[in-house]
Amino acid sequence: MESEKQNIIQLRASIMDLNEKELIANLKSDGNKEKAFQVLVKTYQERLYWHIRKIVMNHDDTDDILQNVYIKVWKNVDGFREDSSLFTWLFRIATNESLSHLQKQRRHSIVSMNEISDYLTDSLESDVYFDGDEIQKKLQLAIIQLPEKQRIVFNMKYFDEIKYEEMSEILQTSVGALKASFHFAVKKIEEFLKEERK
Amino acid sequence: MKKTDENIENWFGNLKKGQPFRVPESYFETFADRLKVRIEEEEQPNKKRSLFIYLKPILMMAASFVLVMLLVSVPIKKFFPSGKGYIAQRQLNTDSIDSASLIPATLISYFSEGQFLSAVSDVKELESDTLSTDNLADYIAANYSEYDIIANN
DSSP states (O other), X not given: OHHHHHHHHHHHHHHHHHHHHHHHHHHHSTTTHHHHHHHHHHHHHHHHHHHHHHXXXXXXXHHHHHHHHHHHHHHHGGGOOOSSOHHHHHHHHHXXXXXXXXXXXXXXXXXXXXXXXXXXXXXXXXXXXXXXXXXXXXXXXXXXXXXXXXHHHHHHHHTSOOOHHHHHHHHTOOHHHHHHHHHXXXXXXXXXXXXXXX | OHHHHHHHHHHTTXXXXXXXXXXXXXXXXXXXXXXXXXXXXXXXXXXXXXXXXXXXXXXXXXXXXXXXXXHHHHHHHHHOTTTHHHHHHHXXXXXXXXXXXXXXXXXXXXXXXXXXHHHHXXXXXXXXXXXXXXXXXXXXXXXXXXXXXXXXX
16 A cells, blocks of 8 residues: 555656656747746746745745746746756745845845844834734744744745755755754744743 | 754644735736736847947047046136136237247348338337347347448448
8 A cells, every 4th residue: 555655656756757847848949938938937936936935024025036036047948957856946046036135135225134134024014915923923023033044944844844855955055954954943933932922 | 853843843833834924816816927028028128228328438428528628627717717818818928929039130131220120119019028129229239230231221
């Protein structure tokens, strides 16, 4: 029974792999590029959106960044070397674009790391699209206090449940370092929430 | 690390793990269309922008020329308030000095004394500050003998 389940999983993975290869081939061909791109957008837009949103918090910034990510893909797909999966490639672009956006904010306002968390807190406080309850808001405020890398790792692991191996490819960091980042992030969030309870 | 994972599960046990954020209505349904419009915009060359790019060097040169002119004319106006008049006056003075000094001595022999004196008196009028009658008499006495003067009359 267990081996049958394994076989089904492997079969699904190979079908997905086949589909992805076909999708990449179509993205690189002039005749099918537009249709294939529509499929790519529809397939990954939600996952990418939430990944970006958790880094920059604000909906409008997320919308801009998500569009920039897809424009980059549209322009550079011919150069995609297929060393990694499309999912990994897209997430890597999305992560880099989000971090660049925060860097720009930092340069623009000549602010330090602490002030970036202030900027994100303001974004969260003024976000009309935040639907969470008090506990969720406290958790988000705790996450905002984390250093950039720990914040991304925590979100990817806790909310998106991405495997460390996949995360390692996206963030180009070793699995060990990612585990350590997650461990420290959890400790800091615990401390932050304890302080809040007092 | 396993302990950390268990810990977080206990700690955040009361939390709903879903997204606390939401998106505007029909956001994902319309995203692909909005993206398509933006890509089309990006791929169309912006005519106004390209025209500005072509004109940019000419505009910059014109601006530099105006700036240089300002840098030259402002100090001139400041330090020489009469401006053009002052320069013209200096030019006139220089010309009159030159014309007096450039009268060749050999030409004097072709004029009568009266013509010579009247010509010199014209110059003298112009340059009363620089050339007196005494100076002129001294000059003639030094360069011409009485014979020369009488013979030419």
